[in-house]
Amino acid sequence: MDQLPGLPARVTVCEVGPRDGLQNESATVPASVKAELVERLVDAGHRVVETTGLVHPKWVPQLADAEEVLRRIDRRPGVRYPVLVPNMRGLDRAVDLGVEDIAVFGSATESFARANLNRTVEESLEMFAPVVGRARETGMRVRGYLSMCWGDPWEGEVPVPQVVSVATRLIALGCTELSLGDTIGVATPGRVAALLDALTAAGVPVESITVHFHDTYGQALSNTLTALRHGVTTVDASAGGLGGCPYAKSATGNLATEDLLWQLAGLGIDTGVDLDKLVETSTWLADLLGRPSPSRTVRALAGG
Amino acid sequence: MDQLPGLPARVTVCEVGPRDGLQNESATVPASVKAELVERLVDAGHRVVETTGLVHPKWVPQLADAEEVLRRIDRRPGVRYPVLVPNMRGLDRAVDLGVEDIAVFGSATESFARANLNRTVEESLEMFAPVVGRARETGMRVRGYLSMCWGDPWEGEVPVPQVVSVATRLIALGCTELSLGDTIGVATPGRVAALLDALTAAGVPVESITVHFHDTYGQALSNTLTALRHGVTTVDASAGGLGGCPYAKSATGNLATEDLLWQLAGLGIDTGVDLDKLVETSTWLADLLGRPSPSRTVRALAGG
Numbered sequence: 001m002d003q004l005p006g007l008p009a010r011v012t013v014c015e016v017g018p019r020d021g022l023q024n025e026s027a028t029v030p031a032s033v034k035a036e037l038v039e040r041l042v043d044a045g046h047r048v049v050e051t052t053g054l055v056h057p058k059w060v061p062q063l064a065d066a067e068e069v070l071r072r073i074d075r076r077p078g079v080r081y082p083v084l085v086p087n088m089r090g091l092d093r094a095v096d097l098g099v100e101d102i103a104v105f106g107s108a109t110e111s112f113a114r115a116n117l118n119r120t121v122e123e124s125l126e127m128f129a130p131v132v133g134r135a136r137e138t139g140m141r142v143r144g145y146l147s148m149c150w151g152d153p154w155e156g157e158v159p160v161p162q163v164v165s166v167a168t169r170l171i172a173l174g175c176t177e178l179s180l181g182d183t184i185g186v187a188t189p190g191r192v193a194a195l196l197d198a199l200t201a202a203g204v205p206v207e208s209i210t211v212h213f214h215d216t217y218g219q220a221l222s223n224t225l226t227a228l229r230h231g232v233t234t235v236d237a238s239a240g241g242l243g244g245c246p247y248a249k250s251a252t253g254n255l256a257t258e259d260l261l262w263q264l265a266g267l268g269i270d271t272g273v274d275l276d277k278l279v280e281t282s283t284w285l286a287d288l289l290g291r292p293s294p295s296r297t298v299r300a301l302a303g304g
Numbered sequence: 305m306d307q308l309p310g311l312p313a314r315v316t317v318c319e320v321g322p323r324d325g326l327q328n329e330s331a332t333v334p335a336s337v338k339a340e341l342v343e344r345l346v347d348a349g350h351r352v353v354e355t356t357g358l359v360h361p362k363w364v365p366q367l368a369d370a371e372e373v374l375r376r377i378d379r380r381p382g383v384r385y386p387v388l389v390p391n392m393r394g395l396d397r398a399v400d401l402g403v404e405d406i407a408v409f410g411s412a413t414e415s416f417a418r419a420n421l422n423r424t425v426e427e428s429l430e431m432f433a434p435v436v437g438r439a440r441e442t443g444m445r446v447r448g449y450l451s452m453c454w455g456d457p458w459e460g461e462v463p464v465p466q467v468v469s470v471a472t473r474l475i476a477l478g479c480t481e482l483s484l485g486d487t488i489g490v491a492t493p494g495r496v497a498a499l500l501d502a503l504t505a506a507g508v509p510v511e512s513i514t515v516h517f518h519d520t521y522g523q524a525l526s527n528t529l530t531a532l533r534h535g536v537t538t539v540d541a542s543a544g545g546l547g548g549c550p551y552a553k554s555a556t557g558n559l560a561t562e563d564l565l566w567q568l569a570g571l572g573i574d575t576g577v578d579l580d581k582l583v584e585t586s587t588w589l590a591d592l593l594g595r596p597s598p599s600r601t602v603r604a605l606a607g608g
Contacts, residue, residue: 002494004530185604188570189529190306218563218600219570222526225493226308259522266492266523296522300489 003268004229010270012048012234013257014179014210015041018069019050019084021242021254023062027289031065035072037285041239042079044277050103053084054093070097082143086117091131095138102135103143103179104128106170108163111154112147112183125169132173144175145212149195150187160198168202178209179236182223185216189226196230212236213255214243215294220255221263228269235260240282240293256295258282276301307572308533314574316538317561318352318483318514319345322373323388325546325558327357327366331593335369339376341589345543346383348581354407357388358397374401386447390421395435399442406439407447407483408432410474412467415458416451416487429473436477448479449516453499454491464502472506481512483540486527489520493530500534516540517559518547519598524559525567532573539564544586544597560599562586580605 018037022029034052041049051073057064066083075081075098082101085091094102106124107113113121128144135142148155149163167178180195192211200206211227213220213236224235241256261275275297283302286293293299322342326333338356345353355377361368370387379385379402386405389395398406410428411417417425432448439446452459453467471482484499496515504510515531517524517540528539545560565579579601587606590597597603 002492002498004494004497186570188306188567190308190571193308194306215600216604217566218525218560219567221522222529222567225526225529256522262521263492263523263526266490267494296519300520 002266006229007267007269008228008231008233010233011228011264013046013260013271013273014048014050014082014234014236015046015239015257016050016212016236016254017041017238017240017242017257019052019063020236021238023053023060024243025289028062029288031068031072033285033288034065034069037239037281038069038073038081040281040284041278042076044281045271045273047078047272048080048082051081051083053086054090054097055084055086067093067097070099080141082141085131085135087127088131088134091135094135094140099140101141101143102131103145104131104170104175105145105147106166107147108158108166109148109152109155111152115154116147121166125166125173128170129173132175136174136176141176142174143177143179143210144170144173145179145181146170147181147183149180150182150191151184153184160195163195164198164202167199167204171204171208176208177234178204179212180209181212182214182220185214185219187213187223188219189222192223192226193230196227196232200231206231207233210234210236215241215253215255221259224255224260225263239278240286240298241295242285253294256282256293256297258295258297258301262297306570310533311571311573312532312535312537314537315532315568316352317350317564317575317577318354318386318538318540319350319543319561320354320516320540320558321345321542321544321546321561323354323356323367324540325542327364328547329593332366333592335372335376337589337592338369338373341543341585342373342377342385344585344588345582346380348585349575349577351382351576352384352386355385355387357390358394358401359388359390371397371401374403384445386445389435389439391431392435392438395439398439398444403444405445405447406435407449408435408474408479409449409451410470411451412462412470413452413456413459415456419458420451425470429470429477432474433477436479440478440480445480446478447481447483447514448474448477449483449485450474451485451487453484454486454495455488457488464499467499468502468506468508471503471508475508475512479512481514481538482508483514483516485516486518486524489518489523491517491527492523493526496527496530497534500531500536504535510535511537514538514540519545519557519559525563528559528564529567543582544590544602545599546589557598560586560597560601562599562601562605566601
């Protein structure tokens with residue numbers, strides 16, 4: 001175990017497998033399995049587990065069972081269970097269900113805002129404004145996802161000032177946390193550093209920034225390390241690399257939590273998460289999904 | 305494209321797929337395919353391609369066709385085709401075949417020296433001494449591989465002073481280049497930095513150091529980036545991540561050249577290698593081997 005200079009002593013991993021991960025898997029997973037997954041992740045030591053999304057089932061059928069998943073989970077003190085909420089209707093449901101952490105899902109590019117939200121970036125911010133405002137009034141924490149921060153399938157490379165502009169608007173709306181997404185996995189370390197430098201120069205507190213890398217081109221862990229060297233201390237990852245089959249045409253899985261934990265443990269960085277328990281959970285889930293985990297650490301440690 | 309401070313403008317990739325990679329694949333590949341692979345890699349822009357090994361076929365049957373592979377290749381000026389040579393008998397064959405670059409294969413640990421060379425570390429250095437000496441007299445370049453630099457399956461974590469001791473001996477024997485191998489893929493960035501710092505403090509010129517990471521735990525690219533930030537400018541990688549099936553029990557593939565090229569291109573670092581041509585070659589080879597490439601970049605760009 002050897003430290004590198006300039007790295008934090010502790011990193012919070014935000015486990016996004018149950019929502020972001022499973023939403024992008026082709027297999028359908030019953031609510032009972034989703035709830036068991038969340039419980040297992042908490043048992044492994046996770047303290048932030050993105051659980052589900054209160055989205056209209058017409059848009060995301062994989063999340064139609066959100067209320068059942070939430071009801072099945074024995075929410076424990078000290079653990080955060082953020083839930084994706086797109087609009088006021090979703091927020092009303094979240095309040096009724098006792099949700100204490102929500103997330104809104106913004107885009108740094110017009111093309112993806114149009115494709116994903118059927119709105120311009122400006123219109124989506126207008127939609128989020130009352131949601132974030134009321135959620136904060138009720139004492140909730142609000143994560144603002146920002147997709148396509150480095151590249152967009154329609155627009156190519158996304159200019160840094162454009163990302164900074166949307167990011168500062170989300171913070172101004174009252175988001176307590178910003179998750180910078182490399183949704184198509186194209187970023188490399190120099191571009192990660194450039195965006196983080198620009199965001200902090202624009203007054204976004206580095207403590208409010210989370211990084212969310214996809215491993216499409218194998219860059220997720222290098223990018224994460226670069227972000228940690230720039231003061232970031234919260235990292236999104238999904239158990240076993242859930243979220244996009246690595247053998248399909250467009251391999252868009254998230255950074256695997258296990259690959260991240262291997263690196264952080266080697267660097268002497270505490271996460272509070274038990275790698276062996278997580279590998280056990282990812283192996284269990286890979287069996288249910290009928291395919292091997294794309295995480296190299298899972299494959300090495302699970303021996304299959 | 306954004307630079308990071310402290311990185312080199314140019315990196316030499318030593319392509320190890322044809323020897324190190326194929327030697328560790330379960331499928332048997334005919335000499336004609338091996339030769340075509342080498343030619344394709346050179347066509348893609350590689351200027352250092354580890355081609356084969358002149359090893360007794362009893363020990364490494366996959367290399368029994370070494371002479372045929374070398375005869376089939378149209379060796380071009382300006383391209384280096386290093387060949388693994390374990391002893392004087394191998395060196396004699398190398399000289400007869402017009403080989404200009406050789407490599408010897410040492411170990412940082414007693415357990416692996418015993419398992420791989422049936423010798424102690426000291427005995428293996430004694431075996432290499434006349435080989436390196438005579439190779440240098442005939443004008444050859446000599447790469448000294450050093451395996452198990454960070455971890456060993458029998459001995460666990462390998463102490464830095466032990467690695468420095470063998471490394472400085474290899475340099476003293478006359479090796480012009482040292483390839484530091486993370487043979488079981490366990491290293492993390494802090495330990496990479498610690499070893500590089502210790503080697504340069506011991507007088508090993510950083511220009512003579514190559515890093516050779518395996519991606520068993522998904523750490524290879526982060527480790528490589530760390531080495532580049534410490535002044536290393538030569539990196540071993542294998543086309544498509546050849547060298548150990550990712551779906552087998554022990555996933556020990558090399559860093560995939562394509563994943564490395566994606567990162568270096570994004571960082572504005574020149575390699576002279578054409579990523580698209582390389583992806584084409586790795587896809588061709590994966591078809592022949594009957595399994596998908598473990599490289600995430602190959603899968604993303606080849607669309608399969």
